[in-house]
Amino acid sequence: MPTASISLRDAGRTFGATRALAGVDLDLKPGVTGLLGPNGAGKTTLLRLLATALPPSQGRVRVLGLDPEVPAERTGIRRQLGYQPQEVGFPRGFTAFAFVDYIALLKEWTERAARHAEVRRVLDLVGLSDLGAKRIRAMSGGQRRRVALAQALLGSPAVLILDEPTAGVDPEQRVVLRTVLAEVARTSVVVLSTHQTEDVAALCERVIVLDRGRVRYDGPVTDLVAQAAGRVWLADEPDPAASVSWRTGTGRYRNVGGRVRDGAEHVEPSLEDAYLLLRGGAAEDEPAEEVAS
């Protein structure tokens, strides 16, 4: 079986005068890759490029060796693709089973018994086996996210693109979903964007940090965390020179970056520390670049 893969060369996307993504070079293989970055960094745009929901304005995208700009090849990609958008609207009155069944039909599962079995399999995977007959409008936000994830898992896709799959999902279910995604990633390329650094730390072997549409970091999670080694410390006072500093539950201040003071207590850095350090404590939301006219 050929190895699933994605490659981008100098890929970029603009919306009018706004550059959402610029000059991205990536090669993705089976495994889980996490996308981190502030709002407006280009995560969703990148995921939509990979999911064939959006064409690049520049550069080249290849998914499973196929060119999404060629209609027949785009259809070929879509046959092996699962995509969970950031926002999924659900048709009024649909139950979880009916919605996933509808998407399964669009994914060419025409044989009724096989389709229903597949719909049940994915609902079971995301922990909704008892809620198939429940109307989606009556579900919690976390349950709706799981319905959206279930439709992405249909047919065990070779490429799985997930935009904030764990947003609003309770901790127990997040652990379940991590297990599911880790299993899928044994043979599939899984790319997920999230604001939950603990999900990336627990699940991803590779992390890509985007900032203003450009790749700021691309490498193993452990290497990113290692960059913060010795630069995270606890003190009784906040350090104005630190990238970020906040009061913890113990009453002491956790400082990331800056000069370590005498008597400070070094702590093991987390991925969140490393991410904040990389970003230099910048504001969470950043405007996308304007394209020079």
Next chain:
Amino acid sequence: MTGWHLDDDTLRRYVERADSLAEGASAEQHLLSCEPCRTRVNVAASVTELSVIDLAMVWDRTRDAIEVPRPSVFERLLRGAGLPASEARLVAVASAFRGVWLTGAAAVLAFAALAAAMGHARGAWLFLVVAPVVPCLVVAASYDPWMDPALEPELVTPYPALRLILLRTIAVLALALPAVLLFGLTVPGETAFAWLLPAVGFVAAVLAASTWVSPLRAAVAVSCAWLALVSLLATRPGSPDAIIQGRAQVGFLVLAAGSFGIFLLRRRQLRQLRPWR
């Protein structure tokens, strides 16, 4: 465990589930504590190739009964008309086929037809304004992203969007045209049927315009243009039917053919597929 065992006849009837409730319960009680008889049950079931209950199948059927939504009347009609079950479902899930939409469209039509049938001076005008635009508004509602919130997951499936749109359009026409025709029967004069070609032209125009703007906007624009044209004619002397008679009908035919040609040529720019430009 006692030295007693199920005799062959009882065992056979138990395996074939031909025993009485009491007999079966008694046999089952014995089987719980008797390994040799359990072995004989397994052998009897396999040798005689009896259909032992497939629990997985039973469970699937039970879940089917609970989870699988019952097809709507419209979906059953589509199946009855020969559309495969899977495609009937794809067509029927569109918002435009929900009861509230159909009831609304039928109510507007009924009102217009009633006004025309009662011989009210403006009745025929009203029917002329409403009848040709109802089909194009419902067509737009059947695939507009605003009406179809599941757009993005739908967009990246291998099912051809063009096929889905045309299927829904045909279904709308199959549903709307007979309904409007039925109401038209109550309208005196040629207005009763002369709106058909304009309606087809408007549907084609909406499909073509959807390659530039959203389907609902296209349908609203076409409807407003038609309303403006009929209103303009209403201020002039003469019969309102003039706009749908003679050479005007040829014009609607040209509009339909031309618009459909544009739609096919520009189908990759469909608003439904707007990201992929």
